[in-house]
Amino acid sequence: xxxxxxxxxxxxxxxxxxxxxxxxxxxxxxxxxxxxxxxxxxxxxxxxxxxxxxxxxxxxxxxxxxxxxxxxxxxxxxxxxxxxxxxxxxxxxxxxxxxxxxxxxxxxxxxxxxxxxxxxxxxxxxxxxxxxxxxxxxxxxxxxxxxxxxxxxxxxxxxxxxxxxxxxxxxxxxxxxxxxxxxxxxxxxxxxxxxxxxxxxxxxxxxxxxxxxxxxxxxxxxxxxxxxxxxxxxxxxxxxxxxxxxxxxxxxxxxxxxxxxxxxxxxxxxxxxxxxxxxxxxxxxxxxxxxxxxxxxxxxxxxxxxxx
Amino acid sequence: xxxxxxxxxxxxxxxxxxxxxxxxxxxxxxxxxxxxxxxxxxxxxxxxxxxxxxxxxxxxxxxxxxxxxxxxxxxxxxxxxxxxxxxxxxxxxxxxxxxxxxxxxxxxxxxxxxxxxxxxxxxxxxxxxxxxxxxxxxxxxxxxxxxxxxxxxxxxxxxxxxxxxxxxxxxxxxxxxxxxxxxxxxxxxxxxxxxxxxxxxxxxxxxxxxxxxxxxxxxxxxxxxxxxxxxxxxxxxxxxxxxxxxxxxxxxxxxxxxxxxxxxxxxxxxxxxxxxxxxxxxxxxxxxxxxxxxxxxxxxxxxxxxxx
Amino acid sequence: xxxxxxxxxxxxxxxxxxxxxxxxxxxxxxxxxxxxxxxxxxxxxxxxxxxxxxxxxxxxxxxxxxxxxxxxxxxxxxxxxxxxxxxxxxxxxxxxxxxxxxxxxxxxxxxxxxxxxxxxxxxxxxxxxxxxxxxxxxxxxxxxxxxxxxxxxxxxxxxxxxxxxxxxxxxxxxxxxxxxxxxxxxxxxxxxxxxxxxxxxxxxxxxxxxxxxxxxxxxxxxxxxxxxxxxxxxxxxxxxxxxxxxxxxxxxxxxxxxxxxxxxxxxxxxxxxxxxxxxxxxxxxxxxxxxxxxxxxxxxxxxxxxxx
Numbered sequence: 045x046x047x048x049x050x051x052x053x054x055x056x057x058x059x060x061x062x063x064x065x066x067x068x069x070x071x072x073x074x075x076x077x078x079x080x081x082x083x084x085x086x087x088x089x090x091x092x093x094x095x096x097x098x099x100x101x102x103x104x105x106x107x108x109x110x111x112x113x114x115x116x117x118x119x120x121x122x123x124x125x126x127x128x129x130x131x132x133x134x135x136x137x138x139x140x141x142x143x144x145x146x147x148x149x150x151x152x153x154x155x156x157x158x159x160x161x162x163x164x165x166x167x168x169x170x171x172x173x174x175x176x177x178x179x180x181x182x183x184x185x186x187x188x189x190x191x192x193x194x195x196x197x198x199x200x201x202x203x204x205x206x207x208x209x210x211x212x213x214x215x216x217x218x219x220x221x222x223x224x225x226x227x228x229x230x231x232x233x234x235x236x237x238x239x240x241x242x243x244x245x246x247x248x249x250x251x252x253x254x255x256x257x258x259x260x261x262x263x264x265x266x267x268x269x270x271x272x273x274x275x276x277x278x279x280x281x282x283x284x285x286x287x288x289x290x291x292x293x294x295x296x297x298x299x300x301x302x303x304x305x306x307x308x309x310x311x312x313x314x315x316x317x318x319x320x321x322x323x324x325x326x327x328x329x330x331x332x333x334x335x336x337x338x339x340x341x342x343x344x345x346x347x348x349x350x351x352x
Numbered sequence: 353x354x355x356x357x358x359x360x361x362x363x364x365x366x367x368x369x370x371x372x373x374x375x376x377x378x379x380x381x382x383x384x385x386x387x388x389x390x391x392x393x394x395x396x397x398x399x400x401x402x403x404x405x406x407x408x409x410x411x412x413x414x415x416x417x418x419x420x421x422x423x424x425x426x427x428x429x430x431x432x433x434x435x436x437x438x439x440x441x442x443x444x445x446x447x448x449x450x451x452x453x454x455x456x457x458x459x460x461x462x463x464x465x466x467x468x469x470x471x472x473x474x475x476x477x478x479x480x481x482x483x484x485x486x487x488x489x490x491x492x493x494x495x496x497x498x499x500x501x502x503x504x505x506x507x508x509x510x511x512x513x514x515x516x517x518x519x520x521x522x523x524x525x526x527x528x529x530x531x532x533x534x535x536x537x538x539x540x541x542x543x544x545x546x547x548x549x550x551x552x553x554x555x556x557x558x559x560x561x562x563x564x565x566x567x568x569x570x571x572x573x574x575x576x577x578x579x580x581x582x583x584x585x586x587x588x589x590x591x592x593x594x595x596x597x598x599x600x601x602x603x604x605x606x607x608x609x610x611x612x613x614x615x616x617x618x619x620x621x622x623x624x625x626x627x628x629x630x631x632x633x634x635x636x637x638x639x640x641x642x643x644x645x646x647x648x649x650x651x652x653x654x655x656x657x658x659x660x
Numbered sequence: 661x662x663x664x665x666x667x668x669x670x671x672x673x674x675x676x677x678x679x680x681x682x683x684x685x686x687x688x689x690x691x692x693x694x695x696x697x698x699x700x701x702x703x704x705x706x707x708x709x710x711x712x713x714x715x716x717x718x719x720x721x722x723x724x725x726x727x728x729x730x731x732x733x734x735x736x737x738x739x740x741x742x743x744x745x746x747x748x749x750x751x752x753x754x755x756x757x758x759x760x761x762x763x764x765x766x767x768x769x770x771x772x773x774x775x776x777x778x779x780x781x782x783x784x785x786x787x788x789x790x791x792x793x794x795x796x797x798x799x800x801x802x803x804x805x806x807x808x809x810x811x812x813x814x815x816x817x818x819x820x821x822x823x824x825x826x827x828x829x830x831x832x833x834x835x836x837x838x839x840x841x842x843x844x845x846x847x848x849x850x851x852x853x854x855x856x857x858x859x860x861x862x863x864x865x866x867x868x869x870x871x872x873x874x875x876x877x878x879x880x881x882x883x884x885x886x887x888x889x890x891x892x893x894x895x896x897x898x899x900x901x902x903x904x905x906x907x908x909x910x911x912x913x914x915x916x917x918x919x920x921x922x923x924x925x926x927x928x929x930x931x932x933x934x935x936x937x938x939x940x941x942x943x944x945x946x947x948x949x950x951x952x953x954x955x956x957x958x959x960x961x962x963x964x965x966x967x968x
Contacts, residue, residue: 335757
């Protein structure tokens with residue numbers, strides 16, 4: 045029997061009800077078990093997936109391609125926009141109308157917020173948003189949920205700290221929305237200029253979801269989960285301000301051991317220096333497992349959207 | 353039984369007799385039916401196809417890769433020349449002699465007219481020309497024929513108008529040659545400076561094929577088929593001349609509805625603005641179906657050249 | 661039964677004992693026979709190979725991809741560093757830790773000597789070095805051995821001349837080490853400034869392996885095998901010196917016919933002009949067969965490292 049999601053697009057996590065999310069996470073768990081025992085299945089062996097990465101994202105592209113290939117599907121890929129028809133002045137909509145004649149599903153990253161929704165409205169095959177600029181990156185939020193559930197055994201009643209650039213971070217915004225149904229409490233840990241936007245805080249107030257703002261990493265690390273992201277120097281008008289602040293948002297083994305040795309540490313990767321290498325060997329350092337989970341979650345999504 | 357084309361190269365449509373062309377179009381029709389019912393076959397599952405795109409052409413590359421993969425073949429691809437051995441000073445002939453050790457067939461686009469013929473002469477495996485600069489692009493002409501036959505039910509006795517830059521347009525030249533055996537009449541609609549070259553008109557005279565030159569889009573649209581191509585600003589010495597002319601060669605819904613609502617509208621894509629978006633929803637707007645047909649025709653060619 | 665090499669990395673030919681080398685060459689011979697009879701097998705159909713080419717090398721990448729695909733494996737590839745996570749400032753070690761979650765084996769080219777060893781130390785899946793800057797390129801040395809054994813029927817007691825830039829040539833260094841167990845004699849033919857480094861000559865002295873230095877191509881061509889490499893103009897401080905010398909190191913048909921018509925001519929390719937085109941049709945011109953052997957040898961290595 046086809047899933048409820050069969051034939052649908054995945055543009056935003058807001059399109060998914062809790063039942064859909066649980067279905068994706070449960071399917072991802074069966075995919076993880078399959079990969080670990082057999083490596084590759086043939087369940088999508090009659091499908092061809094187009095991976096259109098019109099801005100570079102090696103990690104996400106390879107993760108989607110690996111997911112498709114491990115399901116037995118075929119892949120065709122664009123790994124950069126230069127030289128593509130889009131670069132020759134073609135509209136995104138025309139590109140999509142051509143591609144849907146070649147493929148059974150389009151995975152797309154491109155730089156314009158709303159581009160994935162436009163593509164999904166145009167295409168008569170499923171479109172999966174793999175990042176639309178400042179918009180959404182729903183498979184990242186889903187792999188984050190899968191990781192938290194795996195590591196903490198439940199998604200419910202957790203305190204999640206988010207650290208770094210909370211103002212501009214697409215990842216932390218999506219994860220906040222995705223966690224909302226599961227009775228979370230949040231700690232938003234950032235310099236004042238990079239704190240969580242008011243519109244998100246207001247929405248959390250309306251939903252009676254607890255959150256606290258802080259600039260103290262020591263406080264953030266006491267949560268069940270600390271989700272690290274990068275602070276970019278170029279976000280600061282004043283480089284001295286950045287230099288003064290940056291050390292405050294680098295997670296080290298000594299901070300963890302002093303305040304909460306069991307904390308689960310996550311990061312969407314790539315990291316530059318916001319997690320010290322000595323954290324890597326702690327049992328709670330989940331960021332590489334988190335990256336690996338991306339493949340299982342993407343396998344689940346491809347299977348649920350495409351398998352009759 | 354292997355086809356007449358088994359083991360051959362496809363460098364130019366001039367290498368094909370009418371029987372070959374009909375065989376390709378008929379095979380493409382069975383490929384279209386197969387894709388729509390099953391998605392993917394295994395008929396070339398013992399073959400590996402090298403797609404060497406030494407100048408960028410995302411659409412054509414993806415179409416060939418999809419064609420190969422839907423026949424069960426494997427693909428290896430070069431998506432741009434920079435960084436390739438050719439860029440290191442290797443001759444095209446040496447590149448081909450290496451590649452034929454890896455693959456069972458080479459699909460090649462490169463910028464030098466005659467490059468595909470040189471590669472075909474070098475290789476002892478089939479070479480398919482996917483565009484050799486100002487030379488030929490035979491699979492484009494064949495997908496155009498397939499589209500016309502599909503949409504008009506026959507290739508015979510049609511009036512085909514060609515519009516845009518007829519002087520420099522590789523596509524319209526190839527299509528003119530490819531249609532010649534099917535008793536066509538032509539309308540060549542272009543500004544005087546971009547009209548069909550004399551050598552082609554002379555050849556049509558010799559073959560007693562009727563044609564008319566015009567600069568009136570209203571006249572062109574009265575044909576059975578109007579084949580639009582782009583006029584590039586840089587073809588004009590004088591930008592004012594371009595600005596004065598360009599509006600005359602933009603096909604709109606109102607022109608079609610006023611003069612010939614049933615006209616079949618084709619375009620090799622990508623389009624920039626030479627077909628207005630309001631044309632897209634007319635039943636005769638065939639250009640996206642035409643692009644999709646490219647995959648079926650390429651499947652047919654790969655199968656006929658490679659399947660024992 | 662899994663091979664002795666099962667689960668191992670291949671970073672350097674120095675990691676291989678003679679038994680390993682013979683096992684790889686024998687397996688390559690069965691791969692060559694398989695490709696010539698069946699084209700493709702399914703022996704690695706449950707494996708996914710990541711080809712990370714963080715600096716360009718089209719020939720080597722395509723050869724590895726073709727090898728993997730002809731064994732029934734799936735491939736994901738990075739064809740250039742720009743736009744990859746490494747380009748975003750991620751460490752090689754982090755890249756590898758992410759990739760090992762997607763793939764069953766990593767084939768890697770990158771510009772830092774020692775990078776492959778670092779990746780192998782990090783990864784818990786096999787890593788194959790496809791070139792680490794001025795370091796090693798072990799699959800090139802192995803395909804060279806395979807070619808010599810194929811063409812000369814044995815690896816033992818041969819005189820091998822190496823010509824070109826012996827000072828900087830990674831390929832000739834690796835081949836010298838790889839041949840050492842087989843009782844070779846060497847002729848090192850180069851301008852004095854580009855002769856074989858002292859450390860290699862000293863090691864040969866210790867191993868009591870005979871070698872002679874010369875600048876005479878006529879002398880080199882009298883060996884059983886002449887291995888040509890390119891002399892790069894930029895290696896000379898003084899362009900006139902290059903211009904004076906370069907003709908001395910161009911192998912022509914007339915030199916071969918005058919001195920040793922049966923000599924086996926090899927080259928790692930791409931060649932620029934150091935072998936004249938009129939050599940190509942001589943029976944001893946093995947360089948294209950040598951390139952083709954690369955695929956068989958890489959198939960053997962993938963199979964031995966990955967097949968249970």
